[in-house]
Amino acid sequence: MYTTENLALLTDLYQLTMAQGYFQSQRLAPSTFSLFVRSYPPNRSYFVSAGLQDVLEFLERFQMDSAGIDYLRSRRMFTDDFLDFLKGLKFTGDVWAIPEGRLFFKDEPVMEVTAPIVEAQIVETFIINQINFQSLIATKAARCVHAAGERSVVDFSLRRTHGIDAGMKVARSSYLAGCAGTSNVRAGQHYGIPIVGTMAHSFVSSFEHEIDAFRAFVTSFPNHSTLLIDTYDTVAGARKAVRVAKEMAARGQQLQGVRIDSGDLAQLAAEVRKIFDEAGLKNVKIIGSGGLDEYDLADYANANVPYDSYGVGTKMGVSADAPWSDVAYKLVEYDNRPVLKLSTGKASLPGKKQVFRICDKQGQLEKDIIALRGENIAGAEPLLKKVMTEGKITVPLPSLEESRSDFLSEFARLPEPIKAIRNSAHYLVEQSSKLQEHCANVEQRVSRAQ
């Protein structure tokens, strides 16, 4: 976590009213909650797990401060004995989770939390908030990187992300899912992500003549200048960049690239490439940006539009075509009694579970099986790992680079139809026969009890 704020009160009020209800009715038994996504957003058939490290660090540190308790007391809703209990409350539970960077699918628990119910409940809001958003962005970024093919993709979204935390987490999640870097300097500093930047229109327009702006910029950055050429007229801008590149060459320097940020990006790339090639400047790269998303990048890849890399901003940073996912954190067991809800369209799988992944002989992902926690499936990899025991992180957390490399290696083994940008095929996810039997039994018991 990049912030040191006390976030224990970053929760929904009903978590605290329920907590008082549990406390006063002495329901302090262990419970298990399961976090999963109920459906795929449009055009998606997989999710990339992200956000676990922030959640674990939050859980390890969880404790109300006295300003928080004073505030709650001032609401006149809570009893003094409950507030005293809350003041001393820490998170003492166990967490199983699918590690960051791994793929997961609809209905699969990406995390299961077992803790006294008050603890597991109060932390729900933060857990969903972080895992939902970071996985959403990692998934969107994976789509962009996949669509771009061999071209690299860089995160330019900070100005349009939903606030500060989103800006930080988009940089991290998109790097995890294969982006090459970010424009966000603070994310570079905090996460060790490569930082990337060019210049803006304002730099150009602050000079009376565009070419003077180019000359001033390459004087400051003789070894890594990317010139923005669309402030007035992109083709004319490209010709001026050629002049500057030749002046640099005469000084033994090399212009790194140019960026196009508006207009018909596909057509302009071709024109600009031609201008540089004819000037003998084949090494000058062209970067495309300006409202791009994976649909554009896939079209450009198909049409061989000659961009060398892309700056992808807004639409990746807010996951514009799917800015939310239908994630849920559901009670699946209380005091060793498996439970479920039967609400329309919102049924859940009872009991502690495990997800098993089966690959074919070439290592390609073949199918997953959702099973009960205790099951064993020969030749299959159990995906949920125990990452926290009694409130303490018990395994060394992978570095961001390690998680990124885990992602890249597994994503390469996901069949192409499932990765398709449009009309993707669904990955096979089965439920073990023991889990199915368990569901039927619990459903019957719960229905009868009402």
Place this chain on the structure above:
Amino acid sequence: MYTTENLALLTDLYQLTMAQGYFQSQRLAPSTFSLFVRSYPPNRSYFVSAGLQDVLEFLERFQMDSAGIDYLRSRRMFTDDFLDFLKGLKFTGDVWAIPEGRLFFKDEPVMEVTAPIVEAQIVETFIINQINFQSLIATKAARCVHAAGERSVVDFSLRRTHGIDAGMKVARSSYLAGCAGTSNVRAGQHYGIPIVGTMAHSFVSSFEHEIDAFRAFVTSFPNHSTLLIDTYDTVAGARKAVRVAKEMAARGQQLQGVRIDSGDLAQLAAEVRKIFDEAGLKNVKIIGSGGLDEYDLADYANANVPYDSYGVGTKMGVSADAPWSDVAYKLVEYDNRPVLKLSTGKASLPGKKQVFRICDKQGQLEKDIIALRGENIAGAEPLLKKVMTEGKITVPLPSLEESRSDFLSEFARLPEPIKAIRNSAHYLVEQSSKLQEHCANVEQRVSRAQ
């Protein structure tokens, strides 16, 4: 600002590379940047200004810390003299802005920043990030509150917002735009917003029998219990809530309400209302939630669906139908020379400006005129106020309650067709003849110079 983190590096790398370019070419003259939205997202014809307080507090505090400077040094892109300059840098500029809670329209500057160009440039990313997001959410919330008619709307979005900062700012922006409260406890604590909460499905399913859960909850909150009745079967749940309400009545207590969170929300509300009315419990309120947005609320209002209030979550918290806006922060003047860019679809209005609002005799908003800063338009209200002078906040910032009340009073005076949830009419925004003349002159001068 609710966080004490140093956010000076929360900027795009190109702001810093340009800063070094400006520094080394001695371009340190004052510049003016204008922040505006270039187009309306679907179904929208107005924006609600929000985020100014965070921006002003950020600007007043702006300074790099030594860890930040060390990090930049380690990138080997910046010269030592520039890094020394950066270390001492503060924001010393002036800011004009349309106050929070006021309405603004396409192309109108909602903020203008005048400062030495390096300063105005480095803070761009943060300014856009906050004003864009908070105004986007305030606008979405205004639509929800308007659509709900006389029913109140409460923010339930924290779990699905894009991270921590988004969760805090959604609570604030939606309250600013007329929501009645939030489920976000930390936002309640920090901003003084009323907090609201009921109970979750997990509370119900942790008990073997639904009615026992209801009884336990009302025991803890005899004066403000809202029971969630859709965990298993909503109609049966309503009947159990009636039993509990009668038990409470026998003790001299009163059940406050029930919540429905799934299924056919319109039909279930009618059935549940009938059950309570027939039981003589007309005072028990019904709260609707579960994937609602302004389109649903407008339909329910038209059909007189008997909800008393709504919890609106995800779709408001991410502005689901418009998760970003086409906001820009453009250089409009450098060293007293007005400038603009001519990029396709991204042209900007040069020079320092003012926005004038004209109302009719009944006080209804009639039209706005974008003019040059120095102009005077008789009978019109100038909307941009000078809020910062030489880096210091120079006017008392309104409280959140004051801004909310400013919003409610102005919104009531915006003609209905412009507030329509679907197919809204556009508000008339003109440009003064002086501004038009100015634009033509500057465009001619800039084009000739290239």
